[in-house]
Amino acid sequence: MPLASIPSPPEGVWYLGPIPLRAYAFCIVLGVIAAVWIGERRWRARGGEPGTITDLAVWAVPFGLVGGRLYHVISDWQLYFADDAPNRPIDALYIWHGGLGIWGAIALGAVGVWIACRRRGISLSAVADTVAPGIAVAQAIGRWGNYFNQELFGGPTSLPWGLEIDPGRPGTIPGVSTYHPTFLYESLWDLALAGVLVWAGRRYALRHARLFAVYVAGYTLGRFWIEGMRVDPAHQILGLRLNQWTSIVIFLGALVYLYLTRNKTTEEIVVPLHGAGADPAHDAAQADDHEIASAAGGSSSAEPGEQAEGEAPAKDGREAGDPPAGERAEATSPAPGEQAEATSPAPDEQAEAASPADAPDAIGGRASAAVAASTSADDDATGARESAPVASGDAAREGESAAAAPVAPASEANSR
Helix, strand or coil: CCCCCCCCCCCCCECCCCEEEEEHHHHHHHHHHHHHHHHHHHHHHHCCCCCHHHHHHHHHHHHHHHHHHHHHHHCCHHHHHHHCCCCCCHHHCCCCCCCCCCCHHHHHHHHHHHHHHHHHCCCCCHHHHHHHHHHHCCCCEEEEHHHHHCCCECCCCCCCCCCCCCCCCCCCCCCCCCCCHHHHHHHHHHHHHHHHHHHHHHCCCCCCHHHHHHHHHHHHHHHHHHHHCCCCCCEEEEEEHHHHHHHHHHHHHHHHHHCCCCCCCCCCCCCCCCCCCCCCCHHHHHHHHHHHHHHHHHHHHHHHHHHHHHHCCCCHHHHHHHHCCCHHHHHCCCCCHHHHHHCCCCCCCHHHHHHHHHHHHHHHHHHHHHHHHHHHHHHHHHHHHHHHHHHHHHHHHHHHHHHHCCCHHHHHHHHH
């Protein structure tokens, strides 16, 4: 009679009215939640987009459940399809009764993750390294479902942590009440492995699924000796249980992978190359709020091609639609010949304009003759002298304008 022992729960199913609540299923769900939460934190710390691991879990979980159940049914087919099978064939579908092979769950779950990674455009190897510690924690939690189902225990023991199992359960020995709690051994091993993975990932910066290979090697190493303690019925080859041989093969495969990828340094895609705004895992009708806002902002701004086809803004400060500088100069500045004709009077006109400048001498001569001849001409001479200054002033002003006129073409030429 052992001095102490771990009691088994009296039942593993509770009922909420007609709805059964199974402890085994709760442990699986809690393990998945823990793995996703840990994976999300590690993925964001590596620079990945939030929500990526959650989206990948939508693919990984159903694939993993189907794979785990398939491995269990195939490896223990006699439990469902033999002539003296203790279970009905339909019971192979009752996953809540227990029976998930970790090898099938990881293998087919990886297929689901691979599909999701291709859809998102990220590296499967980067995801594998990220989720490895979380998977170990999920296994540690999920193993407690075996505790509630009183299954997968070890041989008889009198140790104080021996597990009490009800008589008549598969694998029990008459007269023995306590057995090795192999579920607890594996749960503690998985938790320790998760800690080692976190430490190794930080210490050695393992990339390209090398950290996942360490997880595989570490798990199979522990599973080998824990599997050897179990007493539940299983296929044996050369004195070893089937799962022990599986552990050996997968352990060696992990070591080979670590060796082959020891110098691999290629870049892994953590953020999709198509940009952070797009999410190929969602259809257009399932777009998130930030994706809709990003698309609306992009449609309101003109594309570079549209700007090239439309009216390009002027680089010299003129408004859109203004003619080029050369055309403005031609439109506003007459030709040099035309400017000369517009600003310079003709030679006859110049002569007519300049002749009044000699008027004072001629008037003076006529006035002297008029005074000598007759005093009656004084009035005419006086009128001529009064009009002479006016004509002289006009001629002066016209001379100034004629002198300034040649400057205009030069300044216009400079502007052109």
